[in-house]
Amino acid sequence: MSRAPVRVLRLGLRPYAEALQVQERCVGAARAARGCGPDPVSGLPGESVVLSEPSGPVYAWGLRGAPEAEAAARLRARGAGLAAARRGGRITFHGPGQLLAFPVLDLRRRRLPLRGYVAALEGLVLRLCRRLGLAAARALPPPFTGVWMGDSKICAIGVHCGNHITSHGLALNCCTDLTWFDHIVPCGLEGKGVTSLSRELGRHVTVDHVLEPFLDAFQEVFDCTLVFSEDPGD
Numbered sequence: 001m002s003r004a005p006v007r008v009l010r011l012g013l014r015p016y017a018e019a020l021q022v023q024e025r026c027v028g029a030a031r032a033a034r035g036c037g038p039d040p041v042s043g044l045p046g047e048s049v050v051l052s053e054p055s056g057p058v059y060a061w062g063l064r065g066a067p068e069a070e071a072a073a074r075l076r077a078r079g080a081g082l083a084a085a086r087r088g089g090r091i092t093f094h095g096p097g098q099l100l101a102f103p104v105l106d107l108r109r110r111r112l113p114l115r116g117y118v119a120a121l122e123g124l125v126l127r128l129c130r131r132l133g134l135a136a137a138r139a140l141p142p143p144f145t146g147v148w149m150g151d152s153k154i155c156a157i158g159v160h161c162g163n164h165i166t167s168h169g170l171a172l173n174c175c176t177d178l179t180w181f182d183h184i185v186p187c188g189l190e191g192k193g194v195t196s197l198s199r200e201l202g203r204h205v206t207v208d209h210v211l212e213p214f215l216d217a218f219q220e221v222f223d224c225t226l227v228f229s230e231d232p233g234d
Contacts (some may be wrong), residue, residue, distance in 0.1 A: 005045035011052040065090030087168035089158030097175035108164035127217040152193035
């Protein structure tokens with residue numbers, strides 16, 4: 001049986017809001033392609049994954065945990081943008097040195113429950129961490145999500161699923177300036193820390209360094225063939 005194709009859009013260094021816009025176009029394409037396979041005109045797959053690195057600091061929150069007006073003003077005063085996102089999870093930080101991955105997948109076609117999908121994302125990042133030499137990386141049992149090194153989160157996960165089509169996804173700290181997290185309670189978890197690949201490996205690890213092994217792990221976990229497309233306007 002042939003592997004399902006998944007389109008890869010590598011946006012590079014882009015504003016967070018722009019990555020969200022590309023993601024929403026991909027969600028629309030996935031809905032339109034449901035049951036039809038690849039687009040008959042472009043030949044592009046209905047499923048996709050949007051990869052980006054935020055070009056500026058942004059604090060984003062999901063369906064819960066919007067900052068109060070005074071706290072929001074303090075964050076803006078530090079030069080960060082603020083964004084509400086249609087996903088699970090509380091406030092977190094996105095910025096340079098962080099890999100954002102937004103898979104747009106059809107869970108009904110894949111016969112994958114939502115919790116199983118979150119576990120698959122965790123498994124994907126665990127594979128990547130182990131390939132990079134972080135054997136101690138782990139996922140915690142519910143209600144915790146993400147990938148951890150001890151009590152510090154290295155990868156946050158927050159997803160949305162509408163009509164069985166996923167959006168949003170994960171944020172992996174590669175060489176992120178972790179001091180931005182000092183001004184919030186990341187993901188609403190008191191007493192927990194954050195870390196990065198660079199901190200844990202003791203060397204500078206950029207987003208570009210991890211893209212290839214990340215996509216290798218993605219292909220394995222989601223049993224797919226990757227189709228690369230650089231133009232988000234396709």
